[in-house]
Structures are given as structure tokens and as C-alpha cells.
Amino acid sequence: MKNIHINIRSFMGKRLAVVFSLLLLSPLFSMAQDSATAEAAEKKPPSLEFIQYKNANGTRTLKASLHYVENKERKAVRGAEITFFSGADKSLELNKVKTSLKGEAIFVIPVSKVLPLDEAGLITVGASFAGNEKFEGIEDQVSVKDVNFKLTPNGEDSIKTITVMAFGTNDKGAPIPLADAAVMLYVQRMFSPLKIGEGKIDSAGVCVFDFPAGLPGDSAGVLHVIARIEENETYGNIQADTLLKWGVEAVHVVPGSYKALWSQVAPTWMVQTLIILLGGVWGHYAYAVYKIFKIRRIAKMEEYEKFGV
């Protein structure tokens, strides 16, 4: 390194060497400054958004979103390790998942996993981030009662209906209806669910929705129907879904002049362009090669004129 420095100085002159070296080394100074600043700076406090919902198939989905604010802008914390746990005292570690580029970590608890209950019969699930060199640690958890939630389609009559049943359990383990709990009915669209009904569970633990006719489905008329109880104080988020062939079959018309490059046949303009380009280029090549042969032929002719052979 020393030798290189001496060489540079020898062909630049002292003052210019200093200026030039500073220019080259400026990123290093900046790096040193940055690292010093980073050490001195306090860790940033991130925000953790944790939601969980029970699915009708018995699984439970846990989702944690980790963000921080920089320059008044909300940014995702990428690659942070999120620990999902259960139990008020975090007695059961469920899994560790790294956050995606959007700062999200998702874990689905399988049916086979038995979650611990506290004295009040509540299930506690949560997510924690231990922190790292840039961010402080943070955690969030929710305690909910377990619930049986079911969605049943009734499509035999001319009017189609969806029946949603929701039951919790009392201290003795007997089912009790989730009376007065608000239920939402959705169909999944391309980007997000579309709400098509809202009701309340009655004293029998049932809520019936009339299903609207004429909803566009996929090419087979299939709709993805979702029923949810959202942010219930006791039971948290609960979801049940099913696929029903109750929609109108979507017909995708491909226009005659479809301008996609992945069509079976290349567009005419492209073929024409290629022929013109290749014809022009290879034509010139052929002419140049012809000139090469001509040089040889001239040489032979000159030889013949000179020596007569």
C-alpha cells in the first residue's frame, strides 16, 4: 500500500497527489464518519403490528409487520427475525420467521399444535423481535378464547344463502353461541376481499346471509367466499372460507389484433425489421467476402500476366 502511494506521488506532484488522494479516499472518510455516527446514534424504535385469526379448518394464522419511521417515512424492517410464541409467559415458542421485503412475517399454526390455555381459558399468541444493532426489541400479543366457526352454503333453493355458525365454550366445556357478534361476508376479488353482507350472530349461534346473484367469478364461475368475525374482544379474529360455483362464468375475449410478443406468430413488423436488418448486414458481408476473393483473383491474373502460368 505504501509503495502504491509513493508511485502515485511520483507522477503527480505533491499538491495534486493530495487532492487526488482525498477524492479517492473521500468515501472511506465518509464510511468512517458513518460508522462513528452509527455507533453514537441510538437504536431506532420500530413499530410492530400483530394480528392473528382462527381459520375454519382449525389452523390459526399469525402475522407480524415490522416498520420504522425515517425522514417522516414509514419503512419496512427487512430480514428481521420474528419469534412467534404462545402462552402468557411465552412458554411455547412456535417458530422463527424472517420479515420479507415488506417487513412482514407470517406463520400458520397447524391443527396438530396444542396451544396452552390460561386459568381463564384464554389462548395467548404473540410475536416478538429481539432487536439488533439498528433497532430496539419489541413484542405484541393477544389473548383470545377458542371458538368453533363454520360456514355452510345452501344452494338448493332458487335463493342461495350462506349460514354462519359461531360457538364458544363455557367453563364446563359446553357450547355457547356468540350472540350479537358482528359477522362480515366477503368474496375475494383480484386485490382484496369485497364485502357483500354484514350481520349478527343470533341467540342460536347462527347468522344467515342471502347471497347476491350475478357476481362475476372465474372462468368456471367459482367464487371464493369468506366469513369473518373481526377484532372481537373475547374471541379475536375468526375466519372461514369456501369455494362456491355460484358466480357468473367470466369470459376472456382475446382481441384479434392482440399485440403480445408471446403470441404464436411473430408480428409482421418484427419479421420485416429482422429481414431488412439481417439482409442489409449479411449482404454487406457477402460483398466484403466477394472483395476478398477478388483480391485473390487479381493476384492470379497478375501472376499469369507476369509469368504466363
Added chain:
Amino acid sequence: MNSDKKQLESKLLAEFVPRLEKTTLSWYLLFGFFLLLFAFGVYGLVTQIREGHIVTGMRDNVVWGMYIVNFIFFMGLSYAGALVSGSLHLFRSHWRGPVIRIAELVTVISLLIGPCFILFCIGRLDRLHFLILYPRIQSPITWDVIAITTDIFGCFIFLYLSFIEDFATLRDRVNMKMPEWRKKIYKVLALGYTGTPAQRKQLVLARDIMAGMIIAIAVIVYSVLAWIFGVTLQPGWHSTIFGPYFVIAAVFSGTGLLIILMWFFRKIYHLEEYITRTHFINVGVIMLVIACFYGYFTFSDYLTKWYGSVKMDKVLIDRLFTDFYWLFIFSNYVGILVPIVVVGLPRLRTINNITFAALIALIGLWVNRYLIVIPTLETPYLPIQDTREAWISYSSTWVEWSLSLAGIAVFGILIMLATKLVPIISVSEMTDDDEKYKQKVSF
């Protein structure tokens, strides 16, 4: 040819022919070193073929790695060589003599090495012939296959045309101490050229046509390469200016390599008399102008992406300024500013300074290609939650490095072999009579 030119030709031949006749120990040592690097690459390739692409850093998310970076880099060097040599010839630059052959060799040799990296990257080489058997004109990959094939043929024709006069000169030289088979090669390749006006007219016309063609082809082919990225809906790639941006980057890297090779050959062959400071400044000024354009294109590309705030473009730029911060700074700040400062300030314009700036630019441009390929593939539009950690992040392996070094070694080997076939400075270009050209050739 006037007496001055005759004298110069004799002097050049007296200087260069012994180098064609004799091979020094240092030549063998350097050649052996390159062969060792090449053997290391072969070992890496055998390992890759035997164990599969798992030995590379490429995975499901990052399916392109160093091989594609090297492919773009070598192809860029080739196109730059074509642009520089074609332009110098076509415009009859009076200072072209000592540098044009180096540019021509860079063109062809880089063009032979670049596509090999594509072969290293392909998982199913047994299906390679499908590209020829079942081409889809709509596919940019097909465009690239056609374009590179066309370019290889064109560059070889141009190189051969530029060699003919020197082959003839060497054929006619008596008492050359070399095996008969080599003399026969010169005789066959010289095509009976004796420099008669009729032959000269044909040769000049063919060379001018091919010089024009390789300039056009260089622009088209490197644009096609850029469009492989540009027509793809990936963050950072889907850009309308990628074609000209790639062409400018190619010329920038090519002028850098040309300066470095000029420096090497000047040192090794003691060509101080022929390759002077003026040549370095002239090529350096081309590099300076191109550096300004390149900086402008780079800024324009990233500014519009950043201002557009398309979600994944923004994520990508955030990553470039965090995870790839130092590479980004080196490539797009240091790599551009150093050549501008060194060549821009007259007091800094020494041969070593310009070569140093060219080296910085060349490394910066390799890093630039890395930053175009890898971060984008690590930032896909589709979520990559729940895929394996190793699939999301790319990290090059020794196998990829071994083949990359082998690429450099093959470049060195072929340049060294070429200098054993013809003088590294074109005798015909040095003794060329431009006025005579103008009289003989009329379009």
C-alpha cells in the same frame, strides 16, 4: 509508398519480426500463468458439470449471477473495440496506427469469450440446439443469438481484412527465422496480395464497408443485449433508455481496457516511441466524453425510477443505497469522477494517471453490471416469504470465480498468441498513405 514510409516500414519490421521469430522466457512464464488460471477454471467447470449448478451461488430467486455479469462485461468490451477501431479506421484518424490493432483484437477476443459464460449459466445444455431448431422471433434471447452470430462473422471478416497487408509484408520478408509451416500460413492468408492499385482498391473498399458495418452492428447488438433486460418486467430493468445506456457503458469500458492494454504493450514491448502520451490523451479524451455521457445516463435512469416511486423500484433503490452502498458509490461515483478529473485536468494527464483512471473505470463498470443483475433478482415483484434464505440472497462461489478468472486468462492467452502471429502494431496502418486512399477509392 514514399521513402519515409518505406523507412518506417523497415524500422517497424526490424523491431517486430524478431518478436515473432523468438519467444522469450518471460513470454512463456506469463503464458504458463494464464494456462494455470485456465486450468483452475476447467476444474471449476468439471465440478459444476459433475455436481450441478448447486455449486454456484445461483438459486430459484437469483437465477443469474456472475456468469451473466461477465457475459455483459466481455460483450461490452467487444462492442467498444468494434466502435473504436471502426471509427478510427473510417475517419482516418492520423494517430490510429499504434492503437487500432489492439482495439481490433479486443473486439474479436472478447466476442469469443463473452458467450461462453452464457453456456456456463445454462442448466440444460442438452437443450441448447433448441434455440436453433425452434427459434421464436418474438424472444429477445433469439434476437441475441442471431445478433451475436452476425457480430462474430462481421468482426472476423474485419479483423482478417486488417491483417492481409501485414500477412503480405511478412510473406515477402526474406530470411525470417521461423518454421516453414508458419511462412506457408502467411502465404495462404495473404491471398497473393502485392499492394497493386487494383488490389488495394478492393481491400480499402472492403475494409471501409466492414468498418461501417461493425459500428452499426455493435450498436444494434449491444442494444439487443440491453433489451433482454429492458423488455423484462423486473424492478430496475424495465427502462426505455437501457439500449443507449448499455452502448455508452460498453464504449466506456472498452476505452478503459484499450488504455490499459496500450500501457501493458508499451511497457512489455518497449513501444514508447510509437505509443506516446498523445495516444493516451486522445483515447483518454474519448473516455472522458463517454464518462460524462455515462454519468448522465446513470443519473437519468435512477432519478426517474426513484421519482416514479413504483413500489419495488423504490425498494430496489433503497437496497442499492444500503445493502450495496459501497459497490454503488464506487461504481457510479468514483468510477465516473476519477476518469473525468484525471483526463479533465491537464496537469494530471500523465500516462500512468490516465491508465490508473482507466483501471478504476473498468472495475467500476464490472461492478455496475453486477449491480444491474443481482439486486434486481433479489428484489422480485412476487413475495419471497417462506422461500429458503439461500434462495433470496446471492453469494458467488469459488466455482464462479474460477471460471471468471479463466475468462481473463483466455483473453490473455489469445492476445499473446495473436501477437505471435502479427505485430501488435499494425505495420500497414502505420505506413498507410491516407491521401492515396482518397484518390484510389471513390464511392
